[in-house]
Amino acid sequence: EAKIGATYYLTLKEAMEKSYPSMTNSSWSKDQIKILLDKFPEGQAVIKIDDELAGCCLSIIVSSEDVENDLTYKQITGNYTFSKHNKNGTFLYGIEIFIQAKSLTKIHINRNICC
Numbered sequence: 001e002a003k004i005g006a007t008y009y010l011t012l013k014e015a016m017e018k019s020y021p022s023m024t025n026s027s028w029s030k031d032q033i034k035i036l037l038d039k040f041p042e043g044q045a046v047i048k049i050d051d052e053l054a055g056c057c058l059s060i061i062v063s064s065e066d067v068e069n070d071l072t073y074k075q076i077t078g079n080y081t082f083s084k085h086n087k088n089g090t091f092l093y094g095i096e097i098f099i100q101a102k103s104l105t106k107i108h109i110n111r112n113i114c115c
Contacts, residue, residue: 004030004033004034004037009030009033009050010052010086011051012027012033012046012056013027013028013030015053015055015056015098015100016028016056016096016098017081018100019098019099019100020098030098032080032082033058033083035082036060036082037056039060039082039085039087039102040059040060040061040085042088042107043058043060043092044056044057045057045058045060046060047094047099053100054099054100055097055098055099055100056097057092057094057096057097057098058095058096058097059092059093059094060077060082060084060086060090060092060095061085061086061087061089061090061093061094062076062084062085062089063084063086063088063089063090063091063094064089064090064091065085066084066089066091066093067068067091067093067105070079074087076093077095082095085097
């Protein structure tokens, strides 16, 4: 069972909120992060630059039927409970990917993304 330290979660929450400043409730709850770590730890990753959280990606595995049925984001995440995660599924479904804007200049990603 995954344990998430309070300080670590608050750092992650703050990063999510800064990445989506115009959205309300823009961060996953501590319980939701814990569920993802318990169900599929290999599918969750953080990116650190100079020992600071720069970004994050969260994912689950889903069945081909879920993908073929053209489910909404809410449906495919099981109403954000991740109950659709299927360790025997065939598709990696990205739930969340973000890089904090302040980190972009540190890794020069802004130069590589533009046309």
